[in-house]
Amino acid sequence: GENVEQHPSTLSVQEGDSAVIKCTYSDSASNYFPWYKQELGKRPQLIIDIRSNVGEKKDQRIAVTLNKTAKHFSLHITETQPEDSAVYFCLASSGGYNKLIFGAGTRLAVHP
Amino acid sequence: NAGVTQTPKFRVLKTGQSMTLLCAQDMNHEYMYWYRQDPGMGLRLIHYSVGEGTTAKGEVPDGYNVSRLKKQNFLLGLESAAPSQTSVYFCASIPRGAVDTQYFGPGTRLTVL
Numbered sequence: 001g002e003n004v005e006q007h008p009s010t011l012s013v014q015e016g017d018s019a020v021i022k023c024t025y026s027d028s029a030s031n032y033f034p035w036y037k038q039e040l041g042k043r044p045q046l047i048i049d050i051r052s053n054v055g056e057k058k059d060q061r062i063a064v065t066l067n068k069t070a071k072h073f074s075l076h077i078t079e080t081q082p083e084d085s086a087v088y089f090c091l092a093s094s095g096g097y098n099k100l101i102f103g104a105g106t107r108l109a110v111h112p
Numbered sequence: 113n114a115g116v117t118q119t120p121k122f123r124v125l126k127t128g129q130s131m132t133l134l135c136a137q138d139m140n141h142e143y144m145y146w147y148r149q150d151p152g153m154g155l156r157l158i159h160y161s162v163g164e165g166t167t168a169k170g171e172v173p174d175g176y177n178v179s180r181l182k183k184q185n186f187l188l189g190l191e192s193a194a195p196s197q198t199s200v201y202f203c204a205s206i207p208r209g210a211v212d213t214q215y216f217g218p219g220t221r222l223t224v225l
């Protein structure tokens with residue numbers, strides 16, 4: 001089955017800096033890679049995703065890159081703002097719905 | 113359209129008590145999932161269902177049972193609650209053919225004393 005490792009577990013940056021979170025997956029059949037943001041006390045929300053037929057996707061200040069050969073994908077947040085402070089989770093899916101396993105999460109703190 | 117709802121929002125149990133958490137979705141989604149999230153931790157899959165009448169084990173199924181008698185409802189049961197089951201429980205659902213639209217419920221905060 002799929003195994004997803006996420007690093008780092010915590011990340012602290014100054015406002016305006018960039019933040020990068022990386023996930024490594026094990027199942028080469030995985031073809032869908034979403035990222036979720038969870039603010040304190042709230043439910044996870046999808047913020048960006050990428051499919052295996054593209055290498056990069058951007059949405060304003062966030063982007064996701066995928067390296068299928070190395071089996072890893074990363075979340076990039078530029079010009080970080082205090083409201084970006086949250087826990088971020090990755091997920092790797094092979095298109096089946098049987099087991100959707102999340103990475104362990106990264107707690108991002110953006111300091112003013 | 114309420115989306116995914118969870119009942120109750122909060123609950124305190126004593127060790128050994130039983131309870132059922134209800135997840136309901138009104139979007140006609142095929143797939144439903146129960147996760148638990150311990151303080152400062154990630155989401156761990158307890159059980160899931162790929163359709164009405166079917167359920168399967170996730171990563172951490174011990175101590176829990178589930179049922180999907182109706183397509184819109186996914187029930188999570190604790191037969192004999194233990195302090196180790198203190199957690200926030202999230203339900204999620206996905207429509208057929210659209211894994212990129214996983215909807216989460218608001219969560220149920222459970223404390224077992």
